[in-house]
Amino acid sequence: MASPAIEALVQQLARLPGLGPRSARRAVLHLIKRRETAFAPLLTALTAVHETLVTCQTCGNVDTSDPCGICADPRRDARSICVVEEVADLWALDRSRLFPGKYHVLGGKLSALDGVRPEDLAIEPLVRRVAAGGVDEVVLAMNATLEGQTTAHYITDRLEGLPVRLTQLAHGLPVGGELDYLDEGTLAQALRARRPVG
């Protein structure tokens, strides 16, 4: 066996999604063999992010500043807000560089099964953000799952009466598919063909 410190590191890495105990061990060996060229830079990058990590109080994005880089960017169109379930979805959409507006992260989706209620998500902050004015369009970019669409319906109801156009991503998305796993082409098509809700 390796030393307790190394075994503890393998266990921590094995908890990351996509890494099991075996690949975590290989990753540790990779780092150990490249102490200066891989281990030190990774440690520096992790420390930098860990020390500066903050949740944007405006949109729920996680970034190293609050407001986040997107909320603080004057070139982004504040009149359009894209609502997503998770930070991962925000990143996936934003990597595509197709949406020029701002975002709003719900922090999950309504789920009777998991006991997730409207008050567990950042839905009220979204309503307040839209009610504050200056927003023309809210793009509902929930996953194309039953729970994602239930969440979209709920938000549609909550925003009713506010002077804002609601759209949602076109369902060229594969049914049951999750945004974060889609290629940019699919995302682009879904975004281009977004349509009014209700």
Add this chain to the structure above:
Amino acid sequence: MASPAIEALVQQLARLPGLGPRSARRAVLHLIKRRETAFAPLLTALTAVHETLVTCQTCGNVDTSDPCGICADPRRDARSICVVEEVADLWALDRSRLFPGKYHVLGGKLSALDGVRPEDLAIEPLVRRVAAGGVDEVVLAMNATLEGQTTAHYITDRLEGLPVRLTQLAHGLPVGGELDYLDEGTLAQALRARRPVG
């Protein structure tokens, strides 16, 4: 896009074996969402290993102490030395708990293609270790590859004349297979059926 600090972290993680850009991004999101329960413990574990990492001057194992835990362990039989190509192989064999002796890590294998010569590997230190006495058996546990077996032959020649029994892992190992990927059952069988060389 996420902040430059987060993008830098994704890039560092994506360089680990078994992780690509996509899974690195998911890993970062996983950490970011679990700052106290996952991110902080991982950072602590990485820092602890990085600060104490050292190569054992006796056997070439990488550990948090020198001599390493195996070399320092009086319950391990110093009369038997198992020679492996890489630290990964040492760990794989040692996890099986089947070999009660010590180890010797070569740091690679002879390879005309990659320009790896005998002086690039820890072969002379092995010869000195055996020549110093107190060693009854040297188990050659190279990979069952052409280069691994070439290395084993070379070491066999170099140890000729020294009063030591040379054995090698039985080739129940799949041809072309690499030690580090084998299940413990295969390793156990290969170790049990080890046979004299030459």
